[in-house]
Amino acid sequence: MSNTVILALFVVAAAILAFLSHSLSKSGALASVLTGIAIAAGTGLEGLILLGAFFVSSSLWSKYRAGEKAFADKHEKGSRRDWKQVLANGGIPACLALVHYYTHDPVWIVGLSIAFAAANADTWASEIGSLSKTQPVLIRNFQRVEKGTSGAVTVKGTVAALCGSLLIAILAACLFQFDFTLALLVFLLGFTGNLIDTLLGAYLQAAYQCTHCRSVIEKNSHCGKQAQLIKGFRLFDNDAVNFLSCLIAAAAGMLLY
Template sequence: MMSQIFLLLFVAIISIAGNYFRALTLSGSVAAFFVGVSISLGFGLKGLLLLGFFFASSSLWSKYKKKQKEKIEDRHEKGSTRDWHQVIANGGIGAIFSLLYMINPHPIFLIGFMISLASANSDTWASEIGSLSKRSPIFIRTFKAVDAGTSGAVSLLGTIAALAGSFTVACLSMYLFALSPALSFFIFIFGFLGNMFDTLIGAYLQVIFKCKQCGAIVESKRHCGKPTEHVRGFAFLNNDIVNFLSALLAVLCGIFIISIFY
């Protein structure tokens, strides 16, 4: 009982701190609390530490050279302060698998939890670090150089960051949950696969708009204070939905493969 109260207070403090330091909006802080509680129910403090590493490292990278990223953030629908949509997009799948593990403590749910965070970390590091590349990224639909921050574009720096993001979560998972090196490598691969799914969906299906005022290609419905024009993609597929779907696809693929070999 005391341990559960401790975890509840721990999650509450971290959620409030996230809002205080402007890493989370108020709605994001509330969502982070419920995600944290859900994960604590299934995986306890170890699960919270893994989740905390993702949110802390992602927040730090988003603040790193923030002024240099201002032009990129202007093209995106949201900034670096996460709202509840972004929290659920990155931590919602992990929360679901934690609750499933609480109901039925099967190792496959633990693996799904780890892959979801490895995928989220891979994609976030790729975006935050890759946007600092001195070379323009390549859009995978046309193989032409595009502006930094364009969904569906890749760069060498961003790819290395994506690999590093997935690798760190896999290593931390191995340490916290005493996984075998082979299983940790499996998490690393499918975490990075989540980033690849995100890139593909971002290039071919994610909604993109054009500003009628300045002509910029953006991801938001308003720019320069005016409504934007729909260019391509499905209207409901914004960046948050893409993040959620790419992590879910990575988890489902991982579970399918691991069920064959283990």
């Protein structure tokens, strides 16, 4: 119990620092505290290290050469994560950690590791791929599109996704004593989660067009006016897509395990 309290205090301190460094909004900081405590209670320090690896690396990549990511106006949110973004990436691991607390079945640790690998792969792909010198290709029709378009891929982003998933797989193997086969499963399913995210982004995620400047965006208002839905479903925003891709990848990996 004392160890859990110490870890909880560490989570609170980390959330405060993330808020002060403008990586989290107030709601994001609160959500990260709840998520972190759940992971600490269910998996201890090992789970927190995975959470920290994902959050720190993704925050660093989001700030890296941020001025060159001119497509930010297309998206609903910036690099400062709110509660929805925190739960979209950390909600599944938190739930799996709590179930592990009661069952002690290693399958939940496998699922948690895959969920983090998928979230890390997707974030690295988005942040690093956006710095590619070539325009991304939309997987629906293989046409070149603007940077920042959901459902589009680049070679640089794909390599980044592989590296992001590999980092979590290696850490999970070291922290939870996974053998090579299990570490490979985490790596492959983490990268698969990124592919699922891309497919959902291409076919289901909502896209809008500004009625004033005609820009294609992912938020429902632009230029002070309501934007027109031109693709996908309103409920499928980027947070919903991230959440579903982590859930599907984790569930598939747990079934295989």
